[in-house]
Amino acid sequence: MATSGARPRRATIFDVAAEANVSRGTVSRMLNGEPYVSDSAREAIEKAIAKVGYVRNMAARNLATQRSKAIALIVHEPHSVFLEDPNIGAILLGTNERLSEADYQLVCLIIGSDRDSARIADYLRGGFVDGAVIVSAREHDPIADAITHIGLPAVFVGHPMSAPDMPYVGIDNRGAARDITRELLATGRKKIGMIAAALDRDSGSERLAGFRDALGDQFDENLVVDFPLYSRDSGVQGMKALLERAGDIDGVFAASDALAAGAMDVLREHGRSVPGDVGIVGFDDSDWALRCQPQLSTVRQPADLLGREAASMVLELVNGVTPETRGRLLPTEIKLRGSA
Amino acid sequence: MATSGARPRRATIFDVAAEANVSRGTVSRMLNGEPYVSDSAREAIEKAIAKVGYVRNMAARNLATQRSKAIALIVHEPHSVFLEDPNIGAILLGTNERLSEADYQLVCLIIGSDRDSARIADYLRGGFVDGAVIVSAREHDPIADAITHIGLPAVFVGHPMSAPDMPYVGIDNRGAARDITRELLATGRKKIGMIAAALDRDSGSERLAGFRDALGDQFDENLVVDFPLYSRDSGVQGMKALLERAGDIDGVFAASDALAAGAMDVLREHGRSVPGDVGIVGFDDSDWALRCQPQLSTVRQPADLLGREAASMVLELVNGVTPETRGRLLPTEIKLRGSA
DNA sequence: GCTTAGTGTGTGAACGCTCCCAGAAAACCA
């Protein structure tokens, strides 16, 4: 069966109009729920639509209205962040939920290569979407530049330095990192290191800043290692490096749960107990946190709400409402478990 | 600055034509890389495009050509499968990669609610995409029905019973499940149970069938538990149930790595050693497999290749090529590690 | 009975592009 070659010509608004004995203007009005359509006409049109099997051609509608009722969600995927990052899925779902409520379609675009970047820029310019939510933008993101240039309503999840004026939603990475590090201090740790990651993104650099805030004078640059990715692998390497630099390290702040999980495995291999010898805390409150033995103390970020909020903001922008604030920060929550 | 109200009128092909002193026909030909455009014209047009800042309006192009150069990837998300399933991300990336090569745009649509279903059906009918890849379809999936009805070229990842005639790519779930179960048997286990999941999807029911194949006479219905989701939680519950039913159980086939991970945690709590007392194997070769102690023996499925292959098939369909075979099965690989 | 306001309807003109045909200009061939 499939769908080869010449599909039968699709019914248009003309066919409906002819079948219902009204004009296409009336059909259009009825389709768009406008007033001034008589009951008799409405009824006839409904019957006609069912009879000829009419469905609106959105491309034509787009062209005429200059809007599409679709919002893009753009995900950067450097080295498969997409697979590693526990938050992206939840952000996606939250965004989808909110847009769905407003009867907008979420269109999710993945940037895997430079070629994708260019094509997606075309896509965004092409009138397929009315706005965009951008996740995990890096500093100097070409897509971010393209969007500001196009003038497409857009909201960032996170707050990249390269687009300081763009609306965004995020969490207070710095404050949360400071707070969780303080928890570590409160358990009496003296020699605390950090496994940082993704310093080219705001989340990464802010978490490092928060760590530094909490330690104050005690901050020791030598006890910070950093990696491009928030991955378990990086955690493994990071912990090894830290142990080498300071065998008597007794506290670690890992910039993500995956990092922390890797670090814990290394500690176990090296015969260090957690939290006995070394206290460790993470960030995200993802799957990883619960899988650790002992379970990880971490910072919970409301990823789904971030998605929802970003969607709300972009809808406001699309509808010409100027949002009250340029950026919105959502509260995080410290989850204390057994690891520190 | 954002993007309020009246954006300046965008340059059209007319503006370019006027600026370059040629007709819009010539501009269109040049834009589409057709032959029969003189070098002088080409040059003038290029200059004009840069000068007026022209970008193609895709909506108009769609309308005229009746195709969109975009392919939908439809993900069902019952109770957040999206977050749990380790394969979906890789499938997504594989699909994106292949489509990108062909200069097609991947548009990923998430079905979260019935409302989404209806809207997405409209979207698909609306001419926004030329074809679709459907992931994790359930039996009697309304979207699957809608697609066959619309006659949109589509390829399934997996092979739902409800759409037996539709093209698909997948793995031999049954064969792979049989083979991994045999590995368990080969270690001398006598009392083997299964934690099954998602029996309403082909992957789930086939894995159960393969398990049954391997055990033959030894198959004991009482040693099979099943859950709606491939989640760690289900694994926890499943293992508890199995231990209750048969305290002397010495082998478990979990239908996913996440299930196996949950099961292993329960075994540890109950003082059973792995693989000493109980051998356990999983399915997927995801993150979970490496996180287990000991690491999990499992079946690796080539999720990224599934995505690539599905993309290739849908491109063939879109271009009117009838694929050689209705379904393609990709090879799996058994990964033996420490758990059995 | 004449205006006025409120309803309901039909139609031409966009929207920005591609397709196709006719014809001009250039190149080739005898």
Next chain:
DNA sequence: TGGTTTTCTGGGAGCGTTCACACACTAAGC
């Protein structure tokens, strides 16, 4: 030289909508 082919160009028609305007009909107000 004249004819044939090839290369290149312009512009009308059409894709399926919405929008704005004009018009028709009804009911009310004086």
